[in-house]
Amino acid sequence: RPVVTLSNVSKVFSSGTVALSTMSMTVEPGEFVSLLGPSGCGKSTALRIIAGLGGVSSGSVDWPSSRINAKGLPEGDIGFVFQEPTLLPWQTVFGNVYLPLRLQGVSKAAATSTVLETLDTVGLKDFADAYPRQLSGGMKMRVSIARALVTNPKLLLMDEPFAALDEITRQKLNDDVLRLWRETGITVIFVTHSVFEAAYLSNRIVVMKARPGRVHADFPITTSLERD
Ligand code: ADP
Numbered sequence: 001r002p003v004v005t006l007s008n009v010s011k012v013f014s015s016g017t018v019a020l021s022t023m024s025m026t027v028e029p030g031e032f033v034s035l036l037g038p039s040g041c042g043k044s045t046a047l048r049i050i051a052g053l054g055g056v057s058s059g060s061v062d063w064p065s066s067r068i069n070a071k072g073l074p075e076g077d078i079g080f081v082f083q084e085p086t087l088l089p090w091q092t093v094f095g096n097v098y099l100p101l102r103l104q105g106v107s108k109a110a111a112t113s114t115v116l117e118t119l120d121t122v123g124l125k126d127f128a129d130a131y132p133r134q135l136s137g138g139m140k141m142r143v144s145i146a147r148a149l150v151t152n153p154k155l156l157l158m159d160e161p162f163a164a165l166d167e168i169t170r171q172k173l174n175d176d177v178l179r180l181w182r183e184t185g186i187t188v189i190f191v192t193h194s195v196f197e198a199a200y201l202s203n204r205i206v207v208m209k210a211r212p213g214r215v216h217a218d219f220p221i222t223t224s225l226e227r228d
């Protein structure tokens, strides 16, 4: 069953801006989809709708393989990584990654071991006690990724996560995300306006166009992992 399906989704903001118009897309388990397109074509809007963070004006969004709560939204199955790492400055790296688990009611002991495991996965094992302000941009991004992954989501959404980072850090994080994808089998939707990034990472590229935002092209691609 698909992880998420958008059917003829339109989104008109109260300002009158038509961000999306009849956008349709189905994402299957295990895909690494890059959502590519010029600034303002509705990529972030689409991602927020997929995350259940924004409503649609018409059309529908479904999460056929998720548990759905009383509000009709998927329950705890989706991790979200924003471009700006929105970390709590007064919490350590450990504390930031621990919080989502505690909010889900996971016991302290179980949460602690899961957090340490997740920090290890993203290369932050030795930084559990550091505070966000002590970390570089790339490290902060790793904390955001750990925080998104710690609840073991089926779907990882990333909204231009590495756009603000330098080229070398960005390339490293791209490699890490790709490795993580292969090792865990998680489904990823990755928003970028970089053709190079999309071609490097994805096994499917969905190109959007602006005014109004909708799917312009949708094609499979061999990931760089498979090319190697
Ligand atoms: P909706 O119609 O879905 O309720 P709104 O138009 O009320 O959305 O805007 C929701 C939020 O987005 C508001 O806090 C608003 O300040 C902010 N916002 C408004 N315009 C933009 C924009 N162009 N880009 C990003 N955020 C915006």
Ligand code: ADP
Residues within 6 Å of the ligand: 013, 014, 015, 017, 018, 019, 037, 038, 039, 040, 041, 042, 043, 044, 045, 046, 213
């Ligand atoms: P992208 O991520 O591709 O740059 P967005 O989804 O952020 O595009 O925005 C699509 C369009 O909707 C843009 O014209 C943007 O200004 C507008 N927009 C985004 N969020 C809001 C909002 N909350 N309220 C009003 N307009 C918005």
